[in-house]
Amino acid sequence: MTDNNHTVILATDCGSTTTKAILIEKKGNEYRQTFRGEAPTTVEAPFEDVTRGVLNSFSEVEEISGRKILDGENIITPAKGDTGIDLYISTSSAGGGLQMMVAGAVQSMSALSAQRAALGAGAIVMDVIASNDGRLPHEKIDRIRRLRPDMILLSGGTDGGSITHVVELAEYIAAANPTPRLGISYKLPIIFAGNKDTRDTIKTCLEEKCSVRITENIRPTLERENLFPARQEIQDLFLEHVMAQAPGYKKLMKMAQAPIMPTPAAVGNIMQTIAKKENINIVGVDIGGATTDVFSVFDGEFNRTVSANLGMSYSVSNILAETGIENIERWIPFDIDETDVRNRIKNKMIRPTTVPQLIEELKIEHALAREALRLAFEQHKALAIGLKGVQKERDISEAFDQNDIDTLIDMKRLDLLVGSGGVLSHAPKREQSMMMLIDAFQPEGVTRIAVDSIFMMPHLGVLSTVNEKAAAEVFEKDCLINLGTCISVSNISKLNVDCVTFNLNINGTNKEGFLKSGEIVLIEIPTDVEAEIEVIPKRGFDLGNGKGQAIKIKIKGGVVGLVIDARGRPLKMGKDKEANKRLINSWTDVFKAY
Template identity: 30%
Template sequence: MDCYLLIDFGSTYTKLTAVDIENEEILATAKDITTIENDIMVGFNNAYEKLQEKLQGKEVNFIKKLACSSAAGGLKMVAIGLVPELTAEAAKRAALGAGARVLNVYSYDLTSKEIEEIRNSKLDIILLAGGTDGGNKDCIIHNAKMLAESGIDLPVVVAGNKVAVDTVEKILKDAGMFYKITDNVMPKLNTLNVEPAREEIRKIFMEKIVEAKGMKDAENFINGILMPTPAAVLKAARVLSEGSDKEEGLGDLAVVDIGGATTDVHSLADGEPSKAGVTLRGLQEPFAKRTVEGDLGMRYSAVALWEAATTRKIQKYLGDKTVDIEANCRYRAENIRMVPTTEEEIKFDEAMAKTATEIALERHVGVLETLYTPCGVIYSQEGKDLLEVKYLIGTGGVLVHSENPAEILKAGTFDVTNPTSLKPKNPKYLMDKTYILSAMGLLAEVNPDKAVRIMKKYLVNVD
């Protein structure tokens, strides 16, 4: 039978998914530790052997082999803009939507100290923005000169004021830098246009970053590494929400991905006010939005989670004041491959997961503010209103292995004690039990109809 092999070279595990493309069935999945330190194909081959064992007795012909990757730290970027709340924030959102880890965001004129920070940040790509079209052009030109004079040898995506583009291009070209010009991430005040920048970032990832991370051997075996893993998850979520040419989507939804180092939230919704009489303020929100919380992880970032949440919040979910919260978090950070085996360890992990979910959703969604004016009370919204989101989808090890994943996801929903946070009110809970979201993002690149149908079939209702 003709099948697709969909591969995720993850930061910890390399995950394989075999899909019977005609019958739209997942035949088998397998994973093994990612071996980026020596040869990434070692971990792949280990996982492939496990997959072949599960496929015994089936005549499988892999007609396509597609991959995404977050190995070797994934795609790492900095975003540079003009005003922190505007073009710099727009640049950050473009980078996050492309599946990057945004290590820093710089605004206004770059300083020598900031250039040195960028030089020492072990980056993959720089996103250079700044100014609305026809607005301030001095800042982006200054920052282009600083990058050109720095000797930094990194690809630059230019997505700023179109009036300054010719000058910026000449500066970067004369310096011998690799660059790509694309549309402004914020052509008008408070108006986002992040898709062109996302696409250029993805192309550079495919052309240059994969090879730089020693993954050329993998490319010789597969048809191509199409995108960073987080971008594949966002792609899957988007096609599941919006639907495809022949398949209807599920409508507005959000995805919570709890990992060892971060908790990512993806929302697919316009985020407009769901209640009458509410006015919007601040930067326009993208329909497909991703946020990454680097201090909310189950292992690498366990101590940071405790510091961000406080002991009392984790205790609230644990329901046991005798447990040393700090010590347990520190132990997990020092033993990143720890797998909980006892009832106490499982309960503690789930309390951490609920805490991470609550805080990550709170940071992702919009906030409602009450303003008192001479004409009376008015309500103002900044960020996305996700109150009416239909589905909340969970993925990540702690959720997959939990006997009560809905309880973990419920921690990220609307709370009457915090009514200004516009989190989902009554969503249905779905689980990615077989880690298929990144695989379906890859499949959606070549056959979105089948990707939607497979996700509808394999995402498990856990209400």
């Protein structure tokens, strides 16, 4: 990675519905994001050429910024005055992104490692096949044949260890003779990252029907996981095969001056960069129309999951299918019958690009968002367990005991929660985003909360691979909107009893207060103002440092402010609809959210 002397950078993210372009310019000695344009993505008929949408998004940037970027359909480079740019880069999740199937000998070991390698590379994992997954051989073969992934990652066996299970999986794959999702003229790529002693056998078994790539074993020994080479291979294949087959991508790859990166991989990059730079624990979420990605970095360990069918437009009805109507209705603070809610959700599913025009409709969408975020985070916690991203030393007993290892996500040690995606980045009021994030993720102790201002994390993620300085500066100054800090009580067993007192000092002015259990309070602290707060819990209540332990910290303000949340974890809501409505409305009033 080098910090080149670019003065004008143009970056796009080709999403499944919209292509978003941002312009970054060097102003004096610092990089700033200056203009933004968007256009419908054109991967599908009638255009079937992703570059049409990209060029349209450029045109919008040209219109708004006054900078001439295109000469016909060619990018003008380098930048001179108000003409041209120095660097063009892009990410992509259009056309369904990168869709993979993974296979591993043992479900909780090599198959899990393979799943993490694929997710970390930015893929949607369509299925995980394992020797011990409970399915009969013909069921596995049928499943492999029907799925039509972009590629398969096959793993299994430690180096020098067992060979039969992984060869058996290879035999199933060969019998299924799977075809790739895009294009019928090329062989499906299969990455083998298992026992090195089986490489020749695997090749013999598969190479007639598939295009086999060999890389290092993701589980060379029981105690060690090595995901990086497999991830690298996945991303190379993504460019060579998947992107090359998608309409217009060959042209796009020529236009771009750095490899096109899957959108989630780019967001993962930026999350890891922040965590490393600030030496903090992070959870990030990107809630889109079709999928919700969750990222976490705890003690330097990176994990990513994708909930492929949890999203706010195409997948909105699947939130209902997964969580049930009661869990959605509990967040709706007004009278509405179930039939009406159901029909509204389905109407959004069949016309996914519509937007709420009425407050009531917005509140229903925010109810759905809370559940999508909550479910996606649950899935993330279940997968973010135990193993290191690149290599981890562990003893044999731990290795055999993986299913029992607790999640790495420790909410009491979470420093920063970052939200991105339309419903969070473009909520009419930032207070709404803050409420949704707190209600869905339920942070404990002291947690800073931020949102991606206009959805530019993918762009900055890919930019960080070619110009780290520019990516870091824009991220700090223009991307992250600091909403504020949330200080939460973890344990509430009884409502309406004295819970915490606090003493807040903002610019020399003291403010004191107290909360009963079940209450929540918002105190405005302007952005860039540093305040000092001491919160003292009553005996038995926990603010993250242990029961009854006070905290005294310095916090920064934000566009929303400081939230002290004594509602307890997990948030308890009863089955009485009227009581829930009163509760939600009282919380909403605190935030003046609608």
